[in-house]
Amino acid sequence: MKKIRIQEEFCIGCRLCEINCLVKHSYSGKIIKAFREESPRALPRIRVEEEGYLSFALQCRHCEDAPCVENCMSGAMQRDRETGTVFCDEERCVGCWMCIMSCPLGVIKREQKTRRIASKCDLCGGEGEPVCVAQCPNEALLYE
Amino acid sequence: MRDPFRIPSGCAxxxxxxxDGKPVSGTHIIRxxxxxxxxxxGLGGGFAAYGIYPRYADLYAFHVLYDDPLRKQDVETILxxxxxxxxxxxxxxxxxxxxKEWxxxxxxxxxxxxxxxxxxDEVVQVVMEVNSSIHGAYIVSSGKNMGIFKGVGYPEDIGRLFRLEEYRGYCWIAHGRFPTNSVGWWGGAHPFGLLSWSVVHNGEISSYGINxxxxxxxxxxxxxxxxTEVIxxxxxxxxRKHRVHIDYLGAILASPFWEQIERMDAQxxxxxxxxxxxxxxxxxxxPFSIIVGFPGGMFGMVDRIKLRPMLAAWKNKTFFLSSEECAIREISPDLDRLVALKAGEVISGRVGERNNYGQKLAVSGV
Amino acid sequence: MAKSLLFPEFKIDRDKERCISCQVCVRQCANDVHEGSDNEDTVLSQEENCVGCQRCVNLCPTNALTVHKREGGFRPNGNWSEQHLRGIYKQAESGGILLTGMGCDRSYPIYWDHLLLNASQVTNPSIDPLREPIELTSYLGRKEEKLDIDWSGEFPLVQTRLAPQLELKVPVVFSAMSYGSISYNAFRSLAEAAREVGTFCNSGEGGLHPDFYPYGDNIVVQVASGRFGVHRDYLRVAAAVEIKIGQGAKPGIGGHLPGEKVTKEISRTRKIPEESDAISPAPHHDIYSIEDLERLVFAIKEAINYKKPVAVKIAAVHNVAAIASGVVRAGADIVTIDGIRGGTGAAPQVIRDNVGIPIELALAQVDERLRSEGIRHHSSLLIAGGIRSSADVIKAIALGADAVYVGTAALVGLGCHLCQKCYTGKCNWGIATQDPVLTKRLNPNIGKRRLVNLIRAWSFEIKEMLGGMGVNAIESLRGNREHLRAVGLSKEECAVLGVKAAGEGW
Structure with a gap:
């Protein structure tokens, strides 16, 4: 399965990945609307970690042995058999946060939609290059 | 009148x-x-003939054109x-x-x-001196046992004007010019000569400025x-000076492409x-195709991508070079061999040597 | 401190309708121009810090930003330009020399823009580069006057041993930019691109980082007055050695890399202590005359066993033709001439803008002088200083250059926006800086790709132009001024350039 590879030596800490991820997962998919008109504002599923001059963008690694899938009591958190992507079926998520507690990387967030659900990187649906990779101005993220 | 500009021209x-070095009359080349x-x-034609002055074979034969006959004195003083x-x-x-006038x-x-x-070198210097400093006089040829005859008109008319049928030479070269302007200066016609070299040329040299x-x-x-002067x-x-073998002149004047050289063996x-x-x-x-005459022979060459025509032919002991096949067949309807020169190729013939039949050294496939 | 009389040079327009307060601009500006307010929904800007580098504009995801020259600051005055007034205010406040970066930005005549190229019509067929080969390969180095060839055998045997040559697939070389003046990533981009397209980059005077030794076959190393990082392996690993006497942006003066830029890696490369100033003296203190240059040229040739060409770089100054002739006679295999528009990482503005002559004139004169002295083949001519496009390249070659150096054009290819603040070390594009926050902004994989694209694109254009002239090998255009014509130049300028006026035939 293709994964997002992080080249932290080229991450410039601009956080455009976060912004583009948010837009991608917003209702409108349009940047100005997503930020200024949609409420609650969508959450980015990628996060730039920084210390000193080092930075890198972290998102779900779609672990082979994913504890979030293991620990999900409703079966919402699951792996797509074809693509291998770990994703959350929002219909079935009950917001128990077992996934958040078991994730070793802390990349699952609580998101307020009609109700509170777990939100995480879905590799933009698994079709083509995820938006964080495609829009990174310095090619610090690779999808391979 | 000295022609101040370089005139592109198409030519024959x-x-x-x-x-065998046997002299023949000028009738054939005119035909x-x-x-x-x-x-x-009709704006330029000319001939070069080799072996025409056997009586003075050891002496430099200078053909001098005087637009202004009064300059005769000046030229002769220098000579x-x-x-x-x-x-x-x-x-x-x-x-x-x-x-009617010349x-x-x-x-x-x-x-x-x-x-x-x-x-x-002294001869070259004299030629350069006269041709660059004496207005109204111009040294047309300066070789031994050879001469250049040229002028404004169709080449066959120039040949008749100079009574070339009365001369007998073992090598004849002819040129008919199609310049793109109307300036007619007798010295501007071809062949162009220096020492015993004579050059006729069909084409335009786009590298002229650097050459x-x-x-x-x-x-x-x-x-x-x-x-032509540059050539x-x-x-x-x-x-003459760098001692390059004539058959390999193409390596310099119309060199093969780097990608062809890449594929050659090490040597x-x-x-x-x-x-x-x-x-x-x-x-x-x-684009160019040229014929160069020299004592004892002549060679033909075309540019590196063959943009102008040239054929070589052999019949018994006669070697022909021409822009068109018809010009050869006119004098010798049956030929032993006829080839079109390949891009960058030199085909030469020399008195007393075996026919090389060409294409042995051709690098290009064109 | 008394109030400064300066006011911001740039105006930043933030379209409130479009700004989403994402803070990208805040995070990208090394000059602290943008600042998020306490109330997270707005971003404020400190215009006085802005250098107009356009980094924030480029990265703003909503195109909410415009940075433009602030209009109407000074009362219009034909004599007292804004540049003069700003200079006076700055100097009255600082008491120092005004520093700047990149090449001269004054509007002196640019002769490239007054030269036009030829093309074939009717009498001579033009050549289509898509169907026929057109050759750009060039060799730099001393050429023999003639070859001695043994014609007696089956195939001729060349007996002359050729002097060492640099083979260029494209007659464009990346000019000297030291690691120190530019970042590691910028240098890596240049070195990798040079290798990919079959040309060379130049180490500049700052030594060669060990990581770049494997690229030696595509690197020209420089020996300048500071002799930083010069040692046997440095000379031997390179494809050629260039002695730098002068630089077009600052003829007659040396260089100064401030200690704060001398990081651990740079200290290792330059062989000087960390954080110490790297000062290149104005002259080489072992070259006070032309015969001293000859000694250095041959000392280097000895060190590299005469296996590689040695170049000498001089700035285009008034007597450049005679100087170049001396340099050729001193044994240089390549003479590099850098014109007034050549770039720099740091130079006094008054020098950059007022000293030297345009490269076009210098090139024309040097080429003509060497030919009239019959020594043109002793050295190749590499020229630098303001080559902006393939048209400039081809015109330079027609004037007589063997190849051209590009520095600024390569940096622009990497993202430089000519803000001329290289000397501050705060290059927002990650080029002229050693700050690790900034240097990682230039991904050398992208940098290499962009440079390779640029040189490829230029070589396609050069082939098109050559083909149009009916020339299928670049050496047939080299020094072939018949293919150039001048527009809008005086008789004297035409004569200096050795070019006829447009409209004149052959």
């Missing part, structure tokens, strides 16, 4: 060489070039500084229906007075502003890449 060229009448436009004039006369001409043509048979070893400056480095002054000087420099690769590295300024670019 033809050459006949008897490989050959006449067939290609349509390739010239007498370095040479003794063994014989001089007006070149006999006949009035024809077509050419400038004065003189020929001088000269014995060089100085040291033998720089004889040729001219390259030659300047070696003391050649191109004052005529013609492409003649390059041939003189490379063959050839070294040869061609050294040549291209050192002689870049001598590469002739643009």
């Amino acid at each position: 060229v033809s050459g006949i060489l008897n490989l 050959s070039i006449e067939v290609m009448h349509e390739r010239s436009n 007498k500084q370095r040479f003794s004039v063994e014989h001089s006369e007006e070149i006999p001409c006949r009035k024809t229906d077509v050419i 400038p004065l043509f003189m020929r001088y048979f000269l014995r060089y007075l100085g040291e033998e070893e720089n004889e040729d 001219r400056r390259y030659l300047q480095n070696f003391g050649y002054l191109c004052n005529l502003q013609t492409d 003649a000087y390059l041939v003189d420099l490379l063959v 050839k690769k070294h040869f061609f890449s050294s040549i291209r590295t050192i002689y870049g300024g001598a590469l002739l670019n643009g």
Whole structure:
């Protein structure tokens, strides 16, 4: 399965990945609307970690042995058999946060939609290059 | 009137060489070039003939054109500084229906007075001096046992004007010119000669600017502003001074492409890449086919992508070069062999040598 | 401190309708121009810090930002330009020399823009580069006057041993930019691109980082007055050695890399202590005359066993033709001439803008002088200083250059926006900086790709132009001024350039 590879030596800490991820997962998919008109504002599923001059963008690694899938009591958190992507079926998520507690990387967030659900990187649906990779101005993220 | 500009022109060229060195009359070459009448436009024609002055074979035969007969004195003064004039006369001409007026043509048979070893260089200097400094006089040819006859008109008419049927030479080269302007100057016609070289040329040299400056480095002054002049000087420099073998002139003047050189074996690769590295300024670019006459032979060459026509043919002991096949068939309907020159190829013939039949050294597939 | 009389040079327009307060601009500006307010929904800007580098504009995801020259600051005055007034205010406040970066930005005539190229019509067929080969390969180095060839065998044997040559697939070389003046990533981009397209980059005077030794076959190393990082391996690993006498942006003066830029890696490369100033003296203190240059040229040739060409770089000054002739006679295999528009990482503005002559004139004169002295083939001519496009390249070659150096054009290819603040070390594009926050902004994989694209694109254009002229090998255009014509130049300028006026035939 293709994964997002992080080249932290080229991450410039601009956080455009976060912004583009948010837009991608917003209702409108349009940047100005997503930020200024949609409420609650969508959450980015990628996060730039920084210390000193080092930075890198972290998102779900779609672990082979994913504890979030293991620990999900409703079966919402699951792996797509074809693509291998770990994703959350929002219909079935009950917001128990077992996934958040078991994730070793802390990349699952609580998101307020009609109700509170777990939100995480879905590799933009698994079709083509995820938006964080495609829009990174310095090619610090690779999808391979 | 000296033509101040370099004039692009399309042309017809033809050459006949008897490989036994037997002299033939000028009738044949006139017939050959006449067939290609349509390739010239009546603004220039000329001939070079080798072996025509056996009586004075050791002497420099200078053909001098005087637009202004009053300059005769000046030229002769210069000539007498370095040479003794063994014989001089007006070149006999006949009035024809077509050419009724012509400038004065003189020929001088000269014995060089100085040291033998720089004889040729001295001759070159005299030619350059006269041609660049004396307005109204122009040295048309300066070789031994050869001469150039040229003027404004169709080549066949020029041939008749100069009564070439009365001369007998073992090698004849002819040129019919199609210049793109209307300026008619008798000295601007071809062949172009220096020492015993004579060059006829169909084409335009787009590398002219750098070839001219390259030659300047070696003391050649191109004052005529013609492409042909540049070719003649390059041939003189490379063959006479740098001792380049005539059959390999194409390696310099129309060198193979780097991608062809890449594919050669080590020895050839070294040869061609050294040549291209050192002689870049001598590469002739643009379309051309040329015939160059020299004592004892002639060679033909075409540019590196063959943009102008040239054929070589052999029949018994005669070697032909021409822009068009018809010009050869006119004199010799049956041929032993006929080939079209390949891009960058040199095909030569020499009196007393076996026919090389060409294409042995051709690099290009064009 | 007394109030400064300066006011911001740039105006930043933030479209409130479009700004989403994402803070990208805040995070990208090394000059602290943008600042998020306490109330997270707005971003404020400190215009006085802005250098107009356009980094924030480029990265703003909503195109909410415009940075433009602030209009109407000074009362219009034909004599007292804004540049003069700003200079006076700055100097009255600082008491120092005004520093700047990149090349001269004054509007002196640019002769490239007054030269036009030829093309074939009717009498000479033009050549289509898509169908026929057109050759750009060039060799730099001393050329023999003639070859001695043994014609007696089956195939001729060249007996002359050729002087060492640099083989260029494209007659464009990346000019000297030291690691120190530019970042590691910028240098890596240049070195990798040079290798990919078959040309060379130049180490500049700052030594060669060990990581770049494997690229030695595509690197020209420089020996300048500071002799930083010069040692046997440095000379031997390179494809050629260039002695730098002068630089077009600052003829007659040396260089100064401030200690704060001398990081651990740079100290290792330059062989000087960390954080110490790297000062290149104005002259080489072992070259006070032309015969001293000859000694250095041959000392280097000895060190590299005469296996590689040695170049000498001089700035285009008034007597450049005679100087170049001396340099050729001193044994240089390549003469590099850098014109007044050549770039720099740091130079006094008054020098950059007022000293030297345009490269076009210098090139024309040097080429002509060497030819008239019959020594043109002793050295190749590499020229630098303001080559902006393939048209400039081809015109330079027609004037007589063997190849051209590009510095600024390569940096622009990497993202430089010519803000001329290289000397501050705060290059927002990650090029002229050693700050690790900034240097990682230039991904050398992208940098290499962009440079390779640029040189490829230029070589396609050069081939098109050559083909149009009916020339299928670049050496047939080299020094072929018949293919150039001048427009809008005086007789004297035409004569200096050795070019006829447009409209004149052959």
